[in-house]
Amino acid sequence: xxxxxxxxxxxxxMAVVLFPLYKSYQGNEELTKLGQYYADNGVNDTGASNLxxxxxxxxxxxxxLGEVTILFLAASVISFFLSFKKEDRNTNRNIRNITEILTxxxxxxxxxxxxxxxxIFVNGHLTPGGGFQGxxxxxxxxxxxxxxxxxxxxxxxxxxxxESISGIAFVAIGVLGILLAGGFLDNxxxxxxxxxxxxxxxxxxxxxxxxxxxxxxxxxNVLGIFVESxxxxxxxxxxENNKSIREEK
Amino acid sequence: xxxxxxxxxxGLYGLLSQKNMIxxxxxxxIFTTGINIIMVxxxxxxxxxxxxxxxxxxxxxxxxxxxxxxxxxxxxxxSIVIGLGVTALxxxxxxxxxxxxxSLNINDYKDLKW
Amino acid sequence: MLIVLAIVLGVVSIVGAYFAVxxxxxxxxxxxTGLVSMVxxxxxxxxxxxxxxxxxxxxxxxxxxxxxxFTLNKIRQxxx
Numbered sequence: 001x002x003x004x005x006x007x008x009x010x011x012x013x014m015a016v017v018l019f020p021l022y023k024s025y026q027g028n029e030e031l032t033k034l035g036q037y038y039a040d041n042g043v044n045d046t047g048a049s050n051l052x053x054x055x056x057x058x059x060x061x062x063x064x065l066g067e068v069t070i071l072f073l074a075a076s077v078i079s080f081f082l083s084f085k086k087e088d089r090n091t092n093r094n095i096r097n098i099t100e101i102l103t104x105x106x107x108x109x110x111x112x113x114x115x116x117x118x119x120i121f122v123n124g125h126l127t128p129g130g131g132f133q134g135x136x137x138x139x140x141x142x143x144x145x146x147x148x149x150x151x152x153x154x155x156x157x158x159x160x161x162x163e164s165i166s167g168i169a170f171v172a173i174g175v176l177g178i179l180l181a182g183g184f185l186d187n188x189x190x191x192x193x194x195x196x197x198x199x200x201x202x203x204x205x206x207x208x209x210x211x212x213x214x215x216x217x218x219x220x221n222v223l224g225i226f227v228e229s230x231x232x233x234x235x236x237x238x239x240e241n242n243k244s245i246r247e248e249k
Numbered sequence: 250x251x252x253x254x255x256x257x258x259x260g261l262y263g264l265l266s267q268k269n270m271i272x273x274x275x276x277x278x279i280f281t282t283g284i285n286i287i288m289v290x291x292x293x294x295x296x297x298x299x300x301x302x303x304x305x306x307x308x309x310x311x312x313x314x315x316x317x318x319x320x321x322x323x324x325x326x327x328s329i330v331i332g333l334g335v336t337a338l339x340x341x342x343x344x345x346x347x348x349x350x351x352s353l354n355i356n357d358y359k360d361l362k363w
Numbered sequence: 364m365l366i367v368l369a370i371v372l373g374v375v376s377i378v379g380a381y382f383a384v385x386x387x388x389x390x391x392x393x394x395x396t397g398l399v400s401m402v403x404x405x406x407x408x409x410x411x412x413x414x415x416x417x418x419x420x421x422x423x424x425x426x427x428x429x430x431x432x433f434t435l436n437k438i439r440q441x442x443x
Contacts, residue, residue, distance in 0.1 A: 021287075034318075034320065038300075038318075038319055038320070049301060049302050050300075050301050050414075051300040051301065051302060051316070051319040052300055052301075052319045052322050052323055052326070052414045053414075055319050055320060055322075055323040056323045056326060056327075060323055063323075063324075063327060064327070067327045067330065067331060070331055070334060071330065071331070071334050074334035074335065074337065074338050075334075077338060077341075078337060078338055078341045081341045081342070081345055082341050082344065082345070127301070128299075128301060128413035128414045128417060129414070129417065130326075130414065132326060132330050132418055133414070133417045133418050133421065136418065136421040136422050136425075136426065137421055139426060140421060140425050140426070143425070143426070143429055215330070219333075219426065222337055222430075223426075223429070223430075226337075226430060226433045226434075227433065229344070229437060230433065230436055230437050230440065267384065269389070271389055271392075271431070271434070271435070272384070272389075272392060274431075275383055275384075275392055275393065275396050275431075276384065278396055278400075278423075278427060279380050279383060279384075279396060279399055282399060282400060282403050282419075282423065285403070285415075285419070286403055286406060286407075289407060289410050289412050289415060290410060293410050293411065297411055298411060299411045299412070299413055300411075301413070317410075317411045317412070322412045322414060322415050325412075325415050326414060326415060326418055329415070329418050329419055329422055329423065330418070330422065333422050333423075333426060333427060336427060336430065337430055340430055340431070340434045343434065343438075344434055344437055344438070347438055353438070
């Protein structure tokens, strides 16, 4: 069988390629020179306590710009592909029952989740966290609202506006870096405060706020497209004190 | 470190040899997760502390501990988010293809073979 | 102590990956992938990387599994 031997050959080749890396890994005892430079001068150069944040935004800022572009491209291609027409909305629709625990607990949990997500990306330079983590937590909160409420439709205009403005603001802060300080996306455009307080590290909190809003809006948009592409009826069971059964759509 | 290698190889095997299209995409996810574990494990220093230097991090640093390398962690952060975007795109393609031909077997899509 | 935990988690993730590739039902395979992502998030924490662990736990476990289940539901619905 030609196909199975080819697969086995590819696996052996991959194992042979990865084997020297495995052999020479002894768990290094000391940092490399670049890591030592980051450890010594990272806090003084950028003013942020979180070293991974300062690497992502300042020392490697162009990579973050490329990643934002890729996310935008993926979201726009998905929304182009998955636009179902109206004519298969009338054939057999499925019925899904929602339990009462979900609808009640969502009303308490969702504001706390949104506030937690915003807290994560505002304090990106002090504690572990940052723009991407905060955006993912906001998207999980939106997913919970989709699963429990049949009426919840995203307002596409607001999401598109938020996403576009955040993207433009991110590039504008970078260009301001050229005008006022060293280079593109430098964060010395405002003064560096003392490390460890909230208003420190120059432009890093501003960049992370726009990044967190953009990633959160984009991932919520992708989830909204996936949910709207399934046409289903959702039935909420009768409450004892409301006495109403609603069938939607 | 060993876990990363084993996950990579199992994910690659699943990617190449399955016929159901959704299982191929699951193989992609396991493969990228394995490679991310390898990349973070390269930057690990023995008995190192996390690279966050607030007040008590600085006092641990002056006691003689070293931090782990922060550069691979920044790259892996980007890679995880892009992996999610690519997986969502592949699943959108699968949904559209299924609407056309009603089959999830990859051997049925022979339009580009010579 | 931590090394024992790392070895146990490694074995759990390898078993989960084997189930994801070789099972006949798609639902079991998707849940096994979610399990592998969650174990990888704990392994990132043992390797002293809290940022990466937070990202992998929220994106790999919650969002990827949710998107897979939405696709499966749509496919089964169209088939009847």
